[in-house]
Structures are given as C-alpha cells and as structure tokens.
Amino acid sequence: MASVTFDRATRIYPGAVRPAVDSIDLEVRDGELMVLLGPPGCGKSTLLRMLAGLEEVDSGRIWIGELDVTGIAAADRDIAMVFQSYALYPHMTVGENMGFALKVLGVPKEERVARIEEAARLLDLEAVLSKKPVAISGSQRQRVAMGRAIVRRPQVFLMDEPLANLDEELRVQTRGQIQQLQRRVGVTTLYVTSDPAEALEVGDRIAVLDRGVLQQVGTPEELRNAPATEFVAGYLGVAPTGTEA
Ligand SMILES: Nc1ncnc2c1ncn2[C@@H]1O[C@H](COP(=O)(O)OP(=O)(O)O)[C@@H](O)[C@H]1O
Ligand SMILES: [Mg+2]
Structure with missing residues (x-):
C-alpha cells in the first residue's frame, strides 16, 4: 500500500487554451478512499489517467509512496483500474475470471489459488467460485470485476465512475458495498464521480x-458544514458559509 501525491500536476491537451488539470496539489493517504468530484469535463478522468500513466503530465510531479512515477511507464506503476463495464469471460468460471490476469503474468498455480480464495472471501464470492458468470447476480458480477483487480494486489485502485451504468436503485445499493469492500481491502483508492450524494x-x-x-x-462533514467556495456549496446543494462573494 502507499500514499499518492500530486505536486502541481498539470495537463494541457494539445491546442487547448486552458489546462484540463491545472496545477493540482493533492495528497491521498495510505489506505484512504479519496473521491474526485465535479461536473463532466472538470478534469477528473484526466487526473486519474495521469496517475495511471495513460496521460502526459505537462508540468508538476506525481508520487506513489516514495517513488516519483511521473516518467514511469503505465505497466510499471502497480495500479489497478476497476472499469465500469464488468465484462467477464462467459466460458470461464468466477474463479478463472478472477485469476486470469495472474495466469497471464505467470503467477504459479498455488499462489493464484490462494489469492483467488482470499479475494473471494473479501468479496463474499466463495460460494460461486465454480459458477459461470451467467449463473450469478449482477451485483456478484460487479464484485467479480473488483476481484480481478484485488488479486493483483496493487498499491492503488482507480475507479472512474464505476456505477455510472447502473440504474438508480442498484447504484445506491452498490455504493455502500464498494465503500465496505475498500475498507476491508485497505488499498489506497481514487474514485471518480460527478454525483455529490x-x-x-x-x-x-x-x-x-x-x-x-x-x-x-475535506471529509464529507467538512464539505457539508464548511464549503470553501460558492461552487462547492452549490454543487453539494448546501448553504454557503463565510463571506466570499
Ligand atoms: N484526449 C483529449 N484531447 C483533448 N481534450 C480532452 C481529451 N480528453 C479530455 N479532454 C478535455 O479535457 C477536459 C477534462 O476532461 P475529463 O478529464 O474527461 O473530465 P471529466 O472526467 O471530469 O468529465 C474537458 O474539457 C475535455 O473536453
Ligand atoms: Mg470522466
């Protein structure tokens, strides 16, 4: 596990007049779930992709723990992305789906089985490990998608609007589960959403x-009780504090 530090991280897309990500200073603590919140186009995905090594950093630095990763290839950053689409291999069991990336990486079978069982325990999937994706529920399928990331034991998880495809009811259900899971797994996580709730x-x-x-x-309480700007107050739908115009 590790902290993540953005040090005046900036991304200006070619031909753009303004930076998409403008000199961001942000520290995510070891084991913390940090949400990046803001309206579409505010730079959330760009910031996440900069950390993943999928987007250039025009100025500033990015650190994972003690390591300056700014110039390091994406594959060498020890990060796992949890995508919103949870397309699983239909012909493989749940366990095989979770272990596939490890197999490709050449992790020995015994180690693979141990990691799959650990992830299944964390995700409450032990009972369905030998089932095919078609035979499990939507919420279980989503947890299998998380399991595929967990078995890799990355230092950092990235989730870019992981619930955007779900209907309102399932979204509300699943967000509570994601939070509990992240607590249990304890991996430093950056989670993107445009939904204040x-x-x-x-x-x-x-x-x-x-x-x-x-x-x-800030913490949810700090943001609710003391939004720093009119924008934050407006976006969260709470009364502004202080005297800024
Ligand atoms: N590949 C790209 N090339 C040029 N501009 C981009 C690219 N990706 C995103 N942008 C622009 O950068 C800004 C931030 O986009 P993005 O990070 O996707 O925001 P968000 O994830 O918050 O919706 C937007 O103005 C968007 O149009
Ligand atoms: Mg985005």
Whole structure:
C-alpha cells in the first residue's frame, strides 16, 4: 500500500487554451478512499489517467509512496483500474475470471489459488467460485470485476465512475458495498464521480474540482458544514458559509 501525491500536476491537451488539470496539489493517504468530484469535463478522468500513466503530465510531479512515477511507464506503476463495464469471460468460471490476469503474468498455480480464495472471501464470492458468470447476480458480477483487480494486489485502485451504468436503485445499493469492500481491502483508492450524494457516502475525503482547478479537499462533514467556495456549496446543494462573494 502507499500514499499518492500530486505536486502541481498539470495537463494541457494539445491546442487547448486552458489546462484540463491545472496545477493540482493533492495528497491521498495510505489506505484512504479519496473521491474526485465535479461536473463532466472538470478534469477528473484526466487526473486519474495521469496517475495511471495513460496521460502526459505537462508540468508538476506525481508520487506513489516514495517513488516519483511521473516518467514511469503505465505497466510499471502497480495500479489497478476497476472499469465500469464488468465484462467477464462467459466460458470461464468466477474463479478463472478472477485469476486470469495472474495466469497471464505467470503467477504459479498455488499462489493464484490462494489469492483467488482470499479475494473471494473479501468479496463474499466463495460460494460461486465454480459458477459461470451467467449463473450469478449482477451485483456478484460487479464484485467479480473488483476481484480481478484485488488479486493483483496493487498499491492503488482507480475507479472512474464505476456505477455510472447502473440504474438508480442498484447504484445506491452498490455504493455502500464498494465503500465496505475498500475498507476491508485497505488499498489506497481514487474514485471518480460527478454525483455529490455518491461522493458524500463513499468518500473518506472528497476533492472537489471545477474546470481543472481543485476547489476543496475535506471529509464529507467538512464539505457539508464548511464549503470553501460558492461552487462547492452549490454543487453539494448546501448553504454557503463565510463571506466570499
Ligand atoms: N484526449 C483529449 N484531447 C483533448 N481534450 C480532452 C481529451 N480528453 C479530455 N479532454 C478535455 O479535457 C477536459 C477534462 O476532461 P475529463 O478529464 O474527461 O473530465 P471529466 O472526467 O471530469 O468529465 C474537458 O474539457 C475535455 O473536453
Ligand atoms: Mg470522466
């Protein structure tokens, strides 16, 4: 596990007039679930992709723990992305789906089995390990998708709007589960959403972005009780505090 530090991290897309991510300073603590919250286009995915090594950093640095990863290839960053689509291999069992990446990496069978069983325990999937994806529920399938990331034991999890495809009811159900799981697994996590209610429920802390600029970082309570700007107050739908115009 590790902390993540953005040090004036900036991304200016070729031809753009403004930075998509503008000199962001942000520290995510070891084991923390940090939500990146803001409206579409504010730079959430760009910031996540910069950390993953999938997007250039035009200025500033990014650290994972003690390691400056700014110039390091994506494959060498020890990060796992949990995608919103949980397309599983239909012909493989749940266990085989979870272990597939390890097999490709050449992890020996015994070690694979141990990691799959550990992940299944954490995710409450032990009873369905030998079933095919078609025979399990939607929520179980989503947990299998998380399991595929967990078995890799990355230092950091990235989730970019993982619930965006679900209907409202399943979204509300699943966000509670994701938070509990992250607590249990304890892997430092960056979680992107544009939904304030989701952010307030799942986040240990929340970083609010607007047009590439970090507006405020705080716990859900801090943001609710003392929004730093009009924008934060408006976005969260709470009364503004202080005297800013
Ligand atoms: N590959 C790209 N090339 C040029 N501009 C981009 C690219 N990806 C995103 N942008 C722009 O950067 C800004 C931030 O986008 P993005 O990080 O996707 O925001 P979010 O994830 O918060 O919706 C937007 O103005 C978007 O149009
Ligand atoms: Mg996005």
